[in-house]
Amino acid sequence: MSEALRADVSASVLCWLATADAEGHPNVSPKEMFTTLGDDSLVIADIASPRSVANIRINPRVCVSFVDVFRQRGFKVEGKASLVEQGHPSFETVAADLLQMAGPDFPIRAVIVVAIDKVSRIWAPSYRLFPERSLEERMQAAYDTYGVEPKAKPE
Numbered sequence: 001m002s003e004a005l006r007a008d009v010s011a012s013v014l015c016w017l018a019t020a021d022a023e024g025h026p027n028v029s030p031k032e033m034f035t036t037l038g039d040d041s042l043v044i045a046d047i048a049s050p051r052s053v054a055n056i057r058i059n060p061r062v063c064v065s066f067v068d069v070f071r072q073r074g075f076k077v078e079g080k081a082s083l084v085e086q087g088h089p090s091f092e093t094v095a096a097d098l099l100q101m102a103g104p105d106f107p108i109r110a111v112i113v114v115a116i117d118k119v120s121r122i123w124a125p126s127y128r129l130f131p132e133r134s135l136e137e138r139m140q141a142a143y144d145t146y147g148v149e150p151k152a153k154p155e
């Protein structure tokens with residue numbers, strides 16, 4: 001797993017988990033509690049995701065995308081998902097980072113472990129259209145577009 005992928009996971013507020021049922025009907029929903037696990041997996045907390053979980057039980061193929069909205073880039077990750085439910089002997093280990101993120105107010109019913117098969121970069125079109133722009137200019141443009149100001153200047 002690249003450092004760029006780790007960095008964008010931690011800088012992305014949400015990921016979007018896409019699953020499909022046995023007939024191929026697609027489903028996508030946002031998850032805030034997600035992070036990396038080791039060198040080749042993502043983990044996502046099932047707090048309130050019944051349809052994603054039901055789909056994964058019958059069709060483990062998933063796609064997860066996330067973007068750092070300020071740097072205007074992210075990743076699309078394809079892989080095979082498995083479920084580690086609360087009570088399973090490895091739950092505490094697999095869920096350790098997610099449990100810390102979620103805290104006591106958001107009980108995690110299961111961890112969705114995505115074994116990564118394929119990683120693709122996501123770039124905002126502005127990277128192609130305006131390649132001369134610096135990262136600082138891109139971030140300032142995003143702050144202007146979204147009407148926000150950083151509390152501290154990012155590195």
Ligand SMILES: Cc1cc2nc3c(=O)[nH]c(=O)nc-3n(C[C@H](O)[C@H](O)[C@H](O)COP(=O)(O)O)c2cc1C
Binds near residue numbers: 028030031034049
């Ligand atoms: C900002 C935001 C963050 C969310 N984070 C999570 C999460 O980390 N885990 C989770 O299970 N549900 C999370 N949800 C809720 C699910 O997206 C929501 O319950 C959704 O309907 C689940 O759909 P599904 O059953 O198709 O997975 C979040 C929703 C929002 C709006």
